Amino acid sequence: MNSHAKIPAHVAIIMDGNGRWAASRGMDRTRGHARGADSVRACIVAAITAGVRYVTFYAFSTENWGRPAGEVDSLMELLCDSVVRETPELIERGVRVVAIGDREGLPEKVRRHIDRIEGDTASGSKLTIVLAVNYSSRNEIARAAARIATKITTGELSPENVTEETLSAELFTASIPDPDLLIRTGGECRLSNFLLWQSAYAELYFTPVMWPDFGEREFAAALEEYAGRERRFGNIQPTQNN
Ligand code: FPP
Numbered sequence: 001m002n003s004h005a006k007i008p009a010h011v012a013i014i015m016d017g018n019g020r021w022a023a024s025r026g027m028d029r030t031r032g033h034a035r036g037a038d039s040v041r042a043c044i045v046a047a048i049t050a051g052v053r054y055v056t057f058y059a060f061s062t063e064n065w066g067r068p069a070g071e072v073d074s075l076m077e078l079l080c081d082s083v084v085r086e087t088p089e090l091i092e093r094g095v096r097v098v099a100i101g102d103r104e105g106l107p108e109k110v111r112r113h114i115d116r117i118e119g120d121t122a123s124g125s126k127l128t129i130v131l132a133v134n135y136s137s138r139n140e141i142a143r144a145a146a147r148i149a150t151k152i153t154t155g156e157l158s159p160e161n162v163t164e165e166t167l168s169a170e171l172f173t174a175s176i177p178d179p180d181l182l183i184r185t186g187g188e189c190r191l192s193n194f195l196l197w198q199s200a201y202a203e204l205y206f207t208p209v210m211w212p213d214f215g216e217r218e219f220a221a222a223l224e225e226y227a228g229r230e231r232r233f234g235n236i237q238p239t240q241n242n
Helices: 018-023 029-050 062-066 069-092 108-120 137-153 164-168 216-227
Strands: 010-014 054-061 095-100 127-135 181-184 203-206
Touching (some): 029 054, 069 108, 095 108
Parallel strands (some): 010 181, 054 127
16 A cells, blocks of 8 residues: 555544643633634644645534533634634635534524635635534434435435435535544543544544644644554455455
């Protein structure tokens, strides 16, 4: 296998540890999120350099609404500010931004900023950034099932023709390849309702590094670890096959 084949096409990231990073420095949690936005930028640069085609960032889960209102508001503001600040450079670098998640459940201002960055970066062809905002994987799968049920009810689809592809096509990620590598920072080893269907065969990379400390070097280290992994997709090694 050549070295290019060892670069993951799609890296998905659970950005965890912002709050602990801030608390350990006597700072407000929101300062950790702000520094986390710098890590997003660093990973975008590292992804372009490495030739990764898609990076998905878990920016806000449906469960995150349970946080104190001040923290939720500051996360929404940070998202809007980042969109405004980063759009020119993203366009210049050939980056396209798309969002996944329940958009209807977001404040109108956030929806507007997401619509705007998707439109402004639509022609980017080097790297696609997928922002998971107000995202829940279980909700996404249930929504896909409901859409399939509707198609069956209207006669557009018959039950025996429902396949994995049919369901994939109804997910928010329909036009996005499944992640090859899923990174979680902050030391926890769980998926937290993130891309559960899509990550069936993703390589998982858990690191104790807090998200604000995760930069270009850490991203490169995750890619290096991925390059050393053997992906078998449920099969056995070719040499064991005879
Ligand atoms: C988890 O850390 C992080 C989040 C819930 C938010 C992630 C958002 C950003 C980094 C903001 C910028 C994003 C973009 C795309 C511009 P945590 O607060 O759960 O950390 P903790 O486990 O230490 O409390």
